Amino acid sequence: MRTKLTNPKTHLLRYGIREIVETMQKLKELDPSMNFVMENIGDPIMKSWLVPKFLKETIIEEIQKPGDAVFGYAHSRGLIETRKWVVEYAKRFSPKSELNYEDVLFTNGLGASISAFYQMLPEGARIIQPTPSYPTHTSFESFTANAEPILYKLDPDNSWQPDMADLEAQIQAHPDVAAILIINPNNPTGAIYSKETLEKMVELAETYKLFIISDEVYFRMVYNGAQFTQITDIAHNRVPLVVMRGLSKDIPWPGGRCGWMEFHNADLDPEFRSFIEGIKKRILLEICAGTLQQKILPSLYEHPEFETWNKQYNSELEKNANNIYEILSQTKGLKVNKIYGAFYMMPLFENGVLNEKQSLPITNPAARAFIESEVNKSGFPLDKRFCYYLLAATGICVVPSSGFFSPYPGFRLTTLDRDPARARDTYARLSAAVEQYIASV
Ligand SMILES: Cc1ncc(COP(=O)(O)O)c(C=O)c1O
Numbered sequence: 001m002r003t004k005l006t007n008p009k010t011h012l013l014r015y016g017i018r019e020i021v022e023t024m025q026k027l028k029e030l031d032p033s034m035n036f037v038m039e040n041i042g043d044p045i046m047k048s049w050l051v052p053k054f055l056k057e058t059i060i061e062e063i064q065k066p067g068d069a070v071f072g073y074a075h076s077r078g079l080i081e082t083r084k085w086v087v088e089y090a091k092r093f094s095p096k097s098e099l100n101y102e103d104v105l106f107t108n109g110l111g112a113s114i115s116a117f118y119q120m121l122p123e124g125a126r127i128i129q130p131t132p133s134y135p136t137h138t139s140f141e142s143f144t145a146n147a148e149p150i151l152y153k154l155d156p157d158n159s160w161q162p163d164m165a166d167l168e169a170q171i172q173a174h175p176d177v178a179a180i181l182i183i184n185p186n187n188p189t190g191a192i193y194s195k196e197t198l199e200k201m202v203e204l205a206e207t208y209k210l211f212i213i214s215d216e217v218y219f220r221m222v223y224n225g226a227q228f229t230q231i232t233d234i235a236h237n238r239v240p241l242v243v244m245r246g247l248s249k250d251i252p253w254p255g256g257r258c259g260w261m262e263f264h265n266a267d268l269d270p271e272f273r274s275f276i277e278g279i280k281k282r283i284l285l286e287i288c289a290g291t292l293q294q295k296i297l298p299s300l301y302e303h304p305e306f307e308t309w310n311k312q313y314n315s316e317l318e319k320n321a322n323n324i325y326e327i328l329s330q331t332k333g334l335k336v337n338k339i340y341g342a343f344y345m346m347p348l349f350e351n352g353v354l355n356e357k358q359s360l361p362i363t364n365p366a367a368r369a370f371i372e373s374e375v376n377k378s379g380f381p382l383d384k385r386f387c388y389y390l391l392a393a394t395g396i397c398v399v400p401s402s403g404f405f406s407p408y409p410g411f412r413l414t415t416l417d418r419d420p421a422r423a424r425d426t427y428a429r430l431s432a433a434v435e436q437y438i439a440s441v
Helices: 016-030 053-063 080-093 110-119 135-145 164-173 195-207 231-235 270-284 291-301 306-328 365-375 382-394 420-439
Strands: 104-107 126-131 151-155 177-183 211-215 241-246 259-264 411-414
Touching (some): 053 291, 080 104, 080 259, 080 291, 104 110, 104 270, 110 211, 110 259, 110 270, 126 135, 126 164, 135 177, 151 164, 164 195, 195 211, 195 231, 211 231, 231 241, 259 270, 306 420, 382 411, 382 420
Parallel strands (some): 126 151, 126 177, 177 211, 211 241
Antiparallel strands (some): 104 259, 241 259
8 A cells, every 4th residue: 555544543433332233243153043132222122112103104105105205315414394393393492592494404324413413522622431431422522623522421329420520520530621521311221311401501501602412312211210401491591512313212202313503592603503504515425314214204204103102101111110120229239220211221330349250151162262262352351351251141231331432331221122021031141141240259
């Protein structure tokens, strides 16, 4: 090669949720008899959720319309009628909202919005991330900045609410921070933020002249008596705000790849306006987001069966979450918080219970040799070591907390499994494996 092709920033792209799949594939090659239970990816379809009939009917109706317009390109920033609908929808939740449809941008999944968003940050502007965090945000931010992420703690001893003192201290320590990322309902902790918490975060943003990004991709998944507070109401005319939403989990249709960004209070600060205009240009280069998904989006959310379906979805998620909590909260060596939204739980190991000698029995010698060579690499995190043994010994695939930039060792699982017998079996085996692993040395 005439020029170097190794990107020195590649090590900053970290996505533990799917990296563990490569380990799983390797194990399958070594031991084809292995079966896996995927507790790593938040895909309701994989966990036996049926796509609602009204979604399939709406798709069929749309593709059969004369003219076939839905097979063509859409407007590069999103279909205008759908963006106008997003504005009306935002007003339904937040009547004061002055969102303009020109400040709503559609992409192929929210992941693509997140990518475009961080890519357009000018050099030197940082976005403070929660820890534990959702790695798509944190990796893109860190990759763009060519530096390790700047993090604020979520507190496991306070139902995973943000540690406000830590957040303020980090903002003070890093004058390059331009915005605060909030993920509410939270992936990976399943927490919902209280109105008071969001009020304090907006106050901090006001005090330090920051903007806020609120990833609300799970905002319809709230249960166990919790309430979702619209940050748009609190931030109205106070701080610039980016709300991120998508179809993936709402309907559920993660393979539909449809997400969007709403830029609220866009003209409060000319710097923020200029940043938005940059993202708009960047989005044009992607040509457009999928036309069919955007076209039917309003009729899906407005469908007479949507609310009933959503209530049922939430009540099943609540039941699943509480059943799993019941099992894991009795597991020796784990600390577990009840969850109130989304469909993830992050049990943590009690202080000091992990060490670099523990293991679980792996019957296949080649699989055992492979896991041992991996976990003995220098600097291998202790929670990841547990997850590797768990995977090879039981087939259960969970993601280590360290894969979420977490300072607390633990792991994240989904609470989606809709098959009660399989779910009971998975969590009973997981619980037994945790106790056996901790007791192994
Ligand atoms: C917090 C959060 N934001 C964004 C995304 C990406 O969603 P999409 O499927 O629309 O790319 C996910 C997916 O799991 C998520 O958990």
